[in-house]
Amino acid sequence: xxxxxxxxxxxxxxxxxxxxxxxxxxxxxxxxxxxxxxxxxxxxxxxxxxxxxxxxxxxxxxxxxxxxxxxxxxxxxxxxxxxxxxxxxxxxxxxxxxxxxxxxxxxxxxxxxxxxxxxxxxxxxxxxxxxxxxxxxxxxxxxxxxxxxxxxxxxxxxxxxxxxxxxxxxxxxxxxxxxxxxxxxxxxxxxxxxxxxxxxxxxxxxxxxxxxxxxxxxxxxxxxxxxxxxxxxxxxxxxxxxxxxxxxxxxxxxxxxxxxxxxxxxxxxxxxxxxxxxxxxxxxxxxxxxxxxxxxxxxxxxxxxxxxxxxxxxxxxxxxxxxxxxxxxxxxxxxxxxxxxxxxxxxxxxxxxxxxxxxxxxxxxxxxxxxxxxxxxxxxxxxxxxxxxxxxxxxxxxxxxxxxxxxxxxxxxxxxxxxxxxxxxxxxxxxxxxxxxxxxxxxxxxxxxxxxxxxxxxxxxxxxxxxxxxxxxxxxxxxxxxxxxxxxxxxxxxxxxxxxxxxxxxxxxxxxxxxxxxxxxxxxxxxxxxxxxxxxxxxxxxxxxxxxxxxxxxxxxxxxxxxxxxxxxxxxxxxxxxxxxxxxxxxxxxxxxxxxxxxxxxxxxxxxxxxxxxxxxxxxxxxxxxxxxxxxxxxxxxxxxxxxxxxxxxxxxxxxxxxxxxxxxxxxxxxxxxxxxxxxxxxxxxxxxxxxxxxxxxxxxxxxxxxxxxxxxxxxxx
Amino acid sequence: xxxxxxxxxxxxxxxxxxxxxxxxxxxxxxxxxxxxxxxxxxxxxxxxxxxxxxxxxxxx
Numbered sequence: 216x217x218x219x220x221x222x223x224x225x226x227x228x229x230x231x232x233x234x235x236x237x238x239x240x241x242x243x244x245x246x247x248x249x250x251x252x253x254x255x256x257x258x259x260x261x262x263x264x265x266x267x268x269x270x271x272x273x274x275x276x277x278x279x280x281x282x283x284x285x286x287x288x289x290x291x292x293x294x295x296x297x298x299x300x301x302x303x304x305x306x307x308x309x310x311x312x313x314x315x316x317x318x319x320x321x322x323x324x325x326x327x328x329x330x331x332x333x334x335x336x337x338x339x340x341x342x343x344x345x346x347x348x349x350x351x352x353x354x355x356x357x358x359x360x361x362x363x364x365x366x367x368x369x370x371x372x373x374x375x376x377x378x379x380x381x382x383x384x385x386x387x388x389x390x391x392x393x394x395x396x397x398x399x400x401x402x403x404x405x406x407x408x409x410x411x412x413x414x415x416x417x418x419x420x421x422x423x424x425x426x427x428x429x430x431x432x433x434x435x436x437x438x439x440x441x442x443x444x445x446x447x448x449x450x451x452x453x454x455x456x457x458x459x460x461x462x463x464x465x466x467x468x469x470x471x472x473x474x475x476x477x478x479x480x481x482x483x484x485x486x487x488x489x490x491x492x493x494x495x496x497x498x499x500x501x502x503x504x505x506x507x508x509x510x511x512x513x514x515x516x517x518x519x520x521x522x523x524x525x526x527x528x529x530x531x532x533x534x535x536x537x538x539x540x541x542x543x544x545x546x547x548x549x550x551x552x553x554x555x556x557x558x559x560x561x562x563x564x565x566x567x568x569x570x571x572x573x574x575x576x577x578x579x580x581x582x583x584x585x586x587x588x589x590x591x592x593x594x595x596x597x598x599x600x601x602x603x604x605x606x607x608x609x610x611x612x613x614x615x616x617x618x619x620x621x622x623x624x625x626x627x628x629x630x631x632x633x634x635x636x637x638x639x640x641x642x643x644x645x646x647x648x649x650x651x652x653x654x655x656x657x658x659x660x661x662x663x664x665x666x667x668x669x670x671x672x673x674x675x676x677x678x679x680x681x682x683x684x685x686x687x688x689x690x691x692x693x694x695x696x697x698x699x700x701x702x703x704x705x706x707x708x709x710x711x712x713x714x715x716x717x718x719x720x721x722x723x724x725x726x727x728x729x730x731x732x733x734x735x736x737x738x739x740x741x742x743x744x745x746x747x748x749x750x751x752x753x754x755x756x757x758x759x760x761x762x763x764x765x766x767x768x769x770x771x772x773x774x775x776x777x778x779x780x781x782x783x784x785x786x787x788x789x790x791x792x793x794x795x796x797x798x799x800x801x802x803x804x805x806x807x808x809x810x811x812x813x814x815x816x817x818x819x820x821x822x823x824x825x826x827x828x829x830x831x832x833x834x835x836x837x838x839x840x841x842x843x844x845x846x847x848x849x850x851x852x853x854x855x856x857x858x859x860x861x862x863x864x865x866x867x868x869x870x871x872x873x874x875x876x877x878x879x880x881x882x883x884x885x886x887x888x889x890x891x892x893x894x895x896x897x898x899x900x901x902x903x904x905x906x907x908x909x910x911x912x913x914x915x916x917x918x919x920x921x922x923x924x925x926x927x928x929x930x931x932x933x
Numbered sequence: 934x935x936x937x938x939x940x941x942x943x944x945x946x947x948x949x950x951x952x953x954x955x956x957x958x959x960x961x962x963x964x965x966x967x968x969x970x971x972x973x974x975x976x977x978x979x980x981x982x983x984x985x986x987x988x989x990x991x992x993x
Contacts, residue, residue, distance in 0.1 A: 304974075375973075377963060377966070377970050377973075379970055390950070394947060398939075398943065414936060418935065418936035421934075421936055422936055422940065425940060445974065448971070448974060448975060449987070452988040453975075453988060454971035454972050454974075454975060454988065455971040458967045458968065458970055458971040466955060470951065473944050473948070794934075
């Protein structure tokens with residue numbers, strides 16, 4: 216303990232808890248939204264009619280709204296509530312700046328709302344968990360910097376010299392998320408809500424999943440480990456089991472996680488050594504993750520009896536247990552041979568949700584059960600309801616996970632099943648879909664139980680807050696400033712370094728880094744690639760228009776575009792995808808899931824008429840398809856006017872379009888579209904179709920995978 | 934795979950940054966005492982500055 220301090224050296228302060236209450240309300244609201252959408256899309260997969268034929272309600276548009284709402288709106292607001300609450304108390308200092316806190320809050324909510332609207336409209340980057348277009352991506356960065364200033368400012372003002380381990384987790388979160396977000400979101404705008412990433416193909420894939428997995432690491436994990444280290448001891452009234460372990464596993468976690476990204480790209484055309492690196496580090500990650508689990512659970516040692524009576528502990532113990540499960544499953548799935556079975560299947564989806572529902576939602580519940588009675592200075596309304604919530608949520612999660620295990624392994628095995636003569640046992644992809652649709656219903660039920668549990672919690676908190684005393688004066692505390700409690704020998708210089716100047720130098724460095732990256736990278740991209748394939752050419756203007764429609768509709772969420780080097784895949788889809796084939800793909804569209812078949816080599820496989828009918832109503836050509844209908848593609852007209860701008864941006868990023876290509880892009884697209892329309896007319900299609908979006912999409916789909924089948928290099932002049 | 938020219942230095946840079954942070958923390962005495970911090974958060978400040986222990990009084 217610090218040396219005794221004179222009473223008059225004590226400073227008075229109070230905590231900004233009003234801001235935390237705001238974040239709590241937001242957490243509860245967005246959690247309801249995110250989970251409701253989750254239940255909707257779960258049942259949309261079980262029954263395609265729940266897409267209702269509405270453009271903005273289709274699975275392809277709603278799924279990113281669900282993921283963004285769950286991650287950034289629900290989990291995000293919870294992080295801010297918990298971090299601001301615990302940081303102030305760990306620092307014995309009020310939040311650095313009240314106004315910044317409110318700008319942070321409102322800025323974040325506005326981004327969420329605009330984000331949801333934009334995603335419903337199909338304005339998407341086409342990269343998972345980084346879908347929001349460039350104006351919103353910039354807004355996120357700005358709000359994040361405000362958060363960083365407020366957080367580090369509070370650290371600077373702290374009256375407790377030691378930085379408790381939770382604060383280390385928060386520091387890692389804030390620094391790393393800033394870097395990840397900025398680097399992965401660098402794009403060149405074409406218009407206000409459309410841009411292309413500066414990266415393409417394999418490189419985009421690597422940057423995307425370096426980001427994507429580290430979003431899991433530094434948004435869904437590290438802040439929650441930090442919150443665990445504050446709220447579990449507080450709720451259990453026991454100190455952390457091993458403080459030393461918490462320091463060790465923090466530092467090892469932070470170093471190892473960054474490298475795990477490639478485990479999303481195993482058996483793809485990513486260079487093998489990068490895949491192996493990702494696999495090895497992912498397996499190594501098991502140890503520090505379980506360090507966290509062990510520490511969290513064993514902190515409750517000696518207080519297990521309180522699990523029966525304290526909802527906080529109940530939910531936190533459950534959360535930590537699911538964390539342990541998910542962080543064992545993750546490294547398991549990162550082993551190449553396991554991944555060969557599991558990749559693109561629903562097992563991955565199950566794994567995601569054991570983490571997001573089992574760890575994140577349950578821990579958020581635990582924290583809220585601690586914070587809300589304390590902040591509103593009242594008792595929880597009903598322990599019984601908390602018990603109901605607990606069991607319903609647990610049952611729901613289990614139904615979710617198990618149904619997805621069954622679906623995933625079933626699909627994985629059916630895809631690779633071959634008979635004695637070396638032919639696929641299930642050559643029609645839809646056969647593997649039908650078999651798992653019952654599991655989609657089970658998963659939907661599981662998700663519904665989770666949603667109901669959440670509503671129960673909402674009701675419980677509503678009644679709790681309603682019954683709280685109206686008089687809520689902020690408590691005033693007293694503590695000595697750091698200067699008074701520490702003997703001075705050169706300390707003041709160190710304090711200055713820790714202060715505002717350092718914050719700003721870091722921010723400046725980041726700004727410079729960003730600037731440099733934006734400068735350097737495009738020129739690098741334009742030059743050499745790992746393998747060049749002269750047969751691979753850029754998309755024609757019409758095909759590019761079609762590709763952007765594919766991205767807009769979220770086709771990549773159900774269809775992959777990356778054939779893996781396995782025998783069964785070669786039989787089903789054709790030659791394995793090469794890195795060279797996607798060098799002009801911005802964004803890359805390799806996909807993470809095969810709810811429908813891989814499309815990397817769909818070009819030329821079916822006549823135009825097949826695609827025409829398939830997009831109008833998939834069941835016309837595949838009777839048991841679960842894909843929604845896309846009638847608006849037959850109504851909406853192609854935006855020819857924007858094509859020159861699109862090609863210009865692509866050219867600036869290194870795609871070999873000539874000035875002539877750009878100048879004639881509109882005419883070239885119209886001519887190519889008319890050719891397709893004429894062919895369709897011969898098959899009996901009536902009406903004015905040559906300017907409709909379906910022409911562009913057909914052109915794009917028919918191009919996929921055909922480049923390497925060319926005998927010689929042709930100049931595309933259609 | 935030219936993106937690696939950016940990603941690897943960036944990852945190493947980030948790692949070095951955290952190494953630096955760790956060295957700073959260790960040299961500032963953040964890890965000299967690994968027993969007290971675990972207990973400290975269980976103390977809650979009273980209005981007069983007196984601490985009140987919120988934890989179990991059972992010790993390991």
